[in-house]
Amino acid sequence: MGNKALNKKALSDALARRLPAYYRHVCIMLAEGKQTVTSGELAKRVGNTSAQVRQDFFTCGGVENYHPDTLKNWLSDLLGIKEEHHMVVVGAGNLGRAIISFKDFNNDGFFIDAVFDNNLMLDGMQVCGIPVLNVATLDEYLAANRTDIVVIATPANVAEDILDKAIRGGVKGVWNFAPVDLRSNEAIEVQNVHLSDSLLTLSFRINEKEHWKSEN
Amino acid sequence: MGNKALNKKALSDALARRLPAYYRHVCIMLAEGKQTVTSGELAKRVGNTSAQVRQDFFTCGGVENYHPDTLKNWLSDLLGIKEEHHMVVVGAGNLGRAIISFKDFNNDGFFIDAVFDNNLMLDGMQVCGIPVLNVATLDEYLAANRTDIVVIATPANVAEDILDKAIRGGVKGVWNFAPVDLRSNEAIEVQNVHLSDSLLTLSFRINEKEHWKSEN
Known part of the structure; x- marks a missing residue:
């Protein structure tokens, strides 16, 4: 190669x-x-x-x-697209559902196998055909099922806890949407997505253009 | 400054x-x-x-x-955070809802005033307290209401059309989540968000680490 x-x-x-x-x-x-x-x-x-x-x-x-x-x-x-990646999403709120509904992933070998949530009302239900499981069973699930990537779509205050579970479960990577910076380390790779950063970059570009216009 | x-x-x-x-x-x-x-x-x-x-x-x-x-x-x-930014979201699907439910924006002066969708069943309903309007009325809305930023959370095939409407409506910026690259120009600033890019970056980092490990 x-x-x-x-x-x-x-x-x-x-x-x-x-x-x-x-x-x-x-x-x-x-x-x-x-x-x-x-x-x-x-x-x-x-x-x-x-x-x-x-x-x-x-x-x-x-x-x-x-x-x-x-x-x-x-x-x-x-x-690493040619390899299969098995993923679980933690958090079945709007963001978790939005991530699950991106069908594009499957084409590149990224499969979402399960969704975890702390809302027991959702336990046993499905989101876009993916089963929703109780987040209390995440450790158990990761021990029993090959999982490469954990997607965190939870509030900020539980993100570190999910990261710890992902590390204990031998997961390779975390794709984090919670508004907190989780760190990569020897055990695990982390990509933090801060959606509002790109909104601020947009706002900066608008501000820059207006400032530039007003001076020229 | x-x-x-x-x-x-x-x-x-x-x-x-x-x-x-x-x-x-x-x-x-x-x-x-x-x-x-x-x-x-x-x-x-x-x-x-x-x-x-x-x-x-x-x-x-x-x-x-x-x-x-x-x-x-x-x-x-x-x-440009100190100024108020009035926004509308086009697309009331999972992603549009996820964007609307980020409460953080308001703290920085970004207000979502309306949501537009082509699903007439949603017309007149609310998402997180924000009214859902018929996307056919977007031109009319933009002509009548100060709007700084249009958020595109639609399928790819209609994103260009929404961009054109945003330009005609005198909007300053577009925050685009549709999986297509829209271009900034003299009339409008665009930030494209490709969520799956950060997943591929994560996959690359995992692949890089495994390759590195296997060679050392």
């Missing part, structure tokens, strides 16, 4: 955040029937420069050629 | 994405009762270096001192 760089040191967070966008746009270009992809075209779609695209691909070990099929395969390997 | 840099050119996307995290952590430190903040401490919390924090603050025009109150005020100004 030529992913030599991966053996040396962890790649930067900025690069790790750019890779999914490359993958997404290569898939779109494939669906559009493109026979070739240039670094310039890909750069334009993801909003950076062709030099950055080439540097990123080099940093990740390099890709043989820029045929969209080759690129998709190479990025899939890099992102 | 000393935001001189803002007059010259648009700041980088990477910086624009880091600013909300600075704001979030300064608020947490204030809530913890911290009297002083160092660039090193802030850097550690947001996961970068103190040199980066100082560079970012300098690029944004500089801050007088590192008292948490001063920092919060300065970042609030920069992010």
